[in-house]
Amino acid sequence: MDAETVDLLVIGGGMAGLSAAARVAAEGGTVVLVEKAERTGGSARFAGFVWTAPTFEEMRRVNPDGDPDLAAALVDGFDDGVAWIRSLGVECRPPVPVLGFGRGHQVDTNHYLDACERLLRDRGQEVLTATWTRALLTENGRVTGADCLLPDGSARRIEATWTLLATGGFQGDPELRAAHVHPQAADIALRANPHSRGDGLALGRTAGAAFGGKDAGFYGHLMPAGVSLADPARFVDLALYYSEHALLFDTTGERFVDETLGDHLSTMALLERPEARGLLVADARVHREWISASYVAGIPGVDKFQLCHRAGARAAVADSLEDFASMPEEWGYPGAVIRDRIEEYNAAAGTNDTLTPGRRHDRLPLDEPPFYVVEAAPAITFAFGGLLIDSAGHVLSDATKSPVPGLLAAGADAGGLYRRAYAGGLAPALVFGLAAARTALTETPAAVVG
Known part of the structure; x- marks a missing residue:
């Protein structure tokens, strides 16, 4: 049992989770990162380009049915995200065209992910691998951390001011693919890590989060x-x-x-x-x-x-x-x-x-x-459906569409950005991971009324 309340509990150690955790630690905050796999990194270890649309207008042209606020936040936050990568000593090569409309940088993603984890450990923050998150902790409707199962089978309660869901989506689960993507999706090949099986979606839904992106693709x-x-x-x-x-x-x-x-x-x-x-x-x-x-x-x-x-x-x-x-x-x-x-x-x-x-x-x-x-x-690499968020990474309530106090999401756990369109995967994980970090560093979760 650890009674200390950290600033941010990150559930999932891929691009979004590591970016958020490292940014909070770099700014002097306290973090615990929990990853189900034996190693951090997730599907980001298989990718090599951080890219998106160069302008909001271009994003709307290629992705007209996605959430415009999220689209604007992605485009506006992209350069800061690239600057953050470079600040860790990771090379971002000069920009090149991608898919005919985008712009992006070739990045050694393994170097970046490892640099984030090293920063966390150097700042004395915890990285728990092979650790399963069993349930979110809630108090009067506010998320206050999570109960986790450590590799040795013992339980660990981690209390946190903010909790970030960044488990990589649900593409690894055939039943969830069939339910939320297409009935034939149950049988398609997985072009991603095998561990992202909807943990973040399930945890968020138990806290009353909204799922967005019906027929999003x-x-x-x-x-x-x-x-x-x-x-x-x-x-x-x-x-x-x-x-x-x-x-x-x-x-x-x-x-x-x-x-x-x-x-x-x-x-x-x-x-x-x-x-x-x-x-x-x-x-x-x-x-x-x-x-x-x-x-x-x-x-x-x-x-x-x-x-x-x-x-x-x-x-x-x-x-x-x-x-x-x-x-x-x-x-x-x-x-x-x-x-x-x-x-x-x-x-x-x-x-x-x-x-x-x-x-x-x-x-x-x-x-x-x-x-x-x-x-x-x-x-499939990841689905566009996920927990609805706003541009600051707050998870939105299914009942009220207002933020669920204490709960954030980023990466493939978050939905709403794309609808049957695509303008980069690593970039949204990076940008909204950093947005979640900013929220954890600057905001206090709203009190629950009633």
Whole structure:
């Protein structure tokens, strides 16, 4: 038992949680950080870019249905977040374009996460790993800390002025994915750490928190269908980013999305198609210019098709469009229909004819053989639904939409920022983690009335 009340209890040691905890410790506050896994870092250890939209106007253009206050806070807080990373001695490389509209910095996220943890320990603050949070402590409607279970099986009550939920979301739980993302999401691949299984969501809901983002969607990428993602190195190596320049067909042989708007958007769209799988078709030009090229400036390019083939994906090279008509029956696609649709697309691509679905950006035909075919499936990194927060990180009450006293959330535990759109994952975790730290350092939780 520890009777001392700390300024901030952080539940979850990923990008958001470590950022918040380290910032509070750096400013002289007291912190305990609790992490369920054996090691801190979460899914942020698999990422390498901190980026978002460069202006509020651009954010609203790409994410028109998200919370505008959260969008403004993210854009406004981004530069301060980058400055905070650099203040810890971590390199942020010069800004580069991301996804055609964003701006961001390549960062050694492992260096950053380890620097945050080292700062905490150097300032005498506690980092408890392999520790499970059993329940939030409440008093008259105010969250006052949490009961935790230590690795040796003993209980630990941690009292805190503020408690931050930053457990990384619920994407690791198939039932929660089915309930809050899409019924077919129960069976899709996980492109993230396996420990984020909705702990923060469950804890917040017991305190009366609002869940936001019905049909909000998720962030993920198209990956080769049927290929194991147990090795995190495959999260980037096998991601089919080049889909923005290819054609994507569902099991009926039809296109169903404007692929050029972003691989992450095509991923959401494919989840809702029959069997949540499709064929991604590219030609020799796309292979040369995109499949083998760098996705983001500064990252060396690799031949994604060859990587998928070696990983055991359903992949093939067709010497001509006529070869599609003899597609193996066990694949389950009408090859002749796909051939016809490619020919129709090519006939319209170089003209002013209307394409259905449209192609806002790359309208070049796919007519240079050979043709590269990979069966693709959606994989999830995190869901956009979560506990509703305001721009200061306060968790909002389901009953009143006012802050739940003493409770904060950040990272993938927080919802409302995005709705079927995406402008960065590490950046919101960083910015709202730092916002939560500022709240913990400067505010006293409101008293509960009644």
